[in-house]
Amino acid sequence: MKHDLAELLPFYLNGTLEAADRARVEAELATCPECSAELGDLRALAENLRARAASMQQPQMLLASTFAQLTPEPTLATRLRTAWWSAPARYATAAVLVASVSAGAVAAWQFREAADRDARFGQSNAVAYVTRSSAPHAAADELARNMPAGKSAPRTVGAAASIAQSHRLARTATLSLIVRDAEASRTRAADVTAALGGVVTALTDEGSVSPGDVHEVHLTIEVAAARLDDALDRLAQLGAVQRREVDAEDLDASLVDQDARLRNLRREEGALRELMDKRGSVDEILTVEQKLSDVRGGIEELDAQYQHDLHRVATSTITLTLTEDHARAAPPRPGPTARIDGAWQSGVRALADTVVALLSLLAWSVAFSPVLLGAAGLAYLAKRSLGRLRPTSS
């Protein structure tokens, strides 16, 4: 095969070759068995690399730690600094005094507010972090699989997870919402699910055919068990909540029992295999073989149930119903505290903006003071000379 064509094969395989090159490669492939073999080779390589890729997952808590790094909105202090130092007024020392006094007062106030807000934000972040770090789907699965029955979860896992793990609850939830636009909310719900690392496993959209019909969408969502509450909170924001229920089934006793039975069966299987290796009569061998097959069947059945139960512990199912109703879907009015808080915040923002504007104006007038003073001087001189001229002319 020609070297330049061989170099094109990887891109022929991934379907990104331009038409002319594709045609050249195809013509060559049609006549050259060596080239087809090479392509087969590449295909195997691609499959292997993709299978390897599929088994590599990013750590779940990465999103939380990335969120923590996102730039916060600029604080008043930053805005003041920017407005102040970028203005020509940096040369006017007199104004600095005035500015620092006023900015100092406001900034101190703002700092206190920012500290309060940071404390609040930090707290909520910390909560999110714990939820996420204790929630990774694969990790929870893995943990559940590796954890011998009756033992408590390792210390490294958050307290919440260790409680959930020691109780091993299978949690399911039902959430019914009245929404303004079922279609849009469905997309939003899928977004929320994806963001939480979950999947939508079933979807029924009963669209309205005639005007009287109710547009209803049913979704079945699976999320990592420890993210259930987080998921419910976020989904609940999509509309007015009609019903929110969480059920929990304690599978711990059953899992411990299954685990013990599995171990016994596996021990029995091992013993039977040893017996098989020792030579005996045909009858004996047949009996042992029959017994072994029964035990094997039992193990498989029990193991399937065991894995299924572990999966139910590791993931929670949410049944979400979105009902479209324009009239009833009005977003809830914020409570009095939220409204007072909102008014307070906008008041503070307005005050801050005014201070920034005033300081900028002051800075500009100080910077332009030579011009203004010059103009005033000229006007004064002009007025004086006019005053002197008037008596002589009269």
Add this chain to the structure above:
Amino acid sequence: MTDAEDRALLERIAKRDRLAFETFFGAHGTDVYRFVRDQVRDDGLAEELTSDVMVEVWRGAGRFAGRSRVRTWVFGIAHHKAIDALRRTRVRTIPLDELADQPSAAAGPETEALQAADRRQLEAALASLSAEHRAVLELTYVGGFSQKEIAEIVGCPAATVKTRAFYAKGRLRDALGKAELPR
């Protein structure tokens, strides 16, 4: 996720929509993590770099010029971060015989047990390649990027990408010590 969807998300991210960012992270985080991890071969560093790439997306979403696909842009950022990190840490290429006894980084669940031996070989062979060769293999066969896009991501002429992809595959085959790749 299509490029149009990516662009829509990027527009929302530029307006500081955190949900859009989460969705974007969900769609591309793993791919970026895998790509940089293959370059630097260090889980912790790869996490750090993935975070850095995504923070860069958050900050630069408004500046995305739209000349390429969003994925190409993101992988370009990822490649730069990985190369910088490699320069800083000088992560070395591990000789094949040293890797022979190491557990596979991609040890999958039980169902994949049968493939584990092949996977381990592949892992060892990949580790013996240079970061450039691993990058081009990942971008071509897993990422599905075109020659031109890879050139843009790794910052080299398109002709070099072609040659690199060809030799990377040759090296991998040599490293696997077989006439044929595992099927």
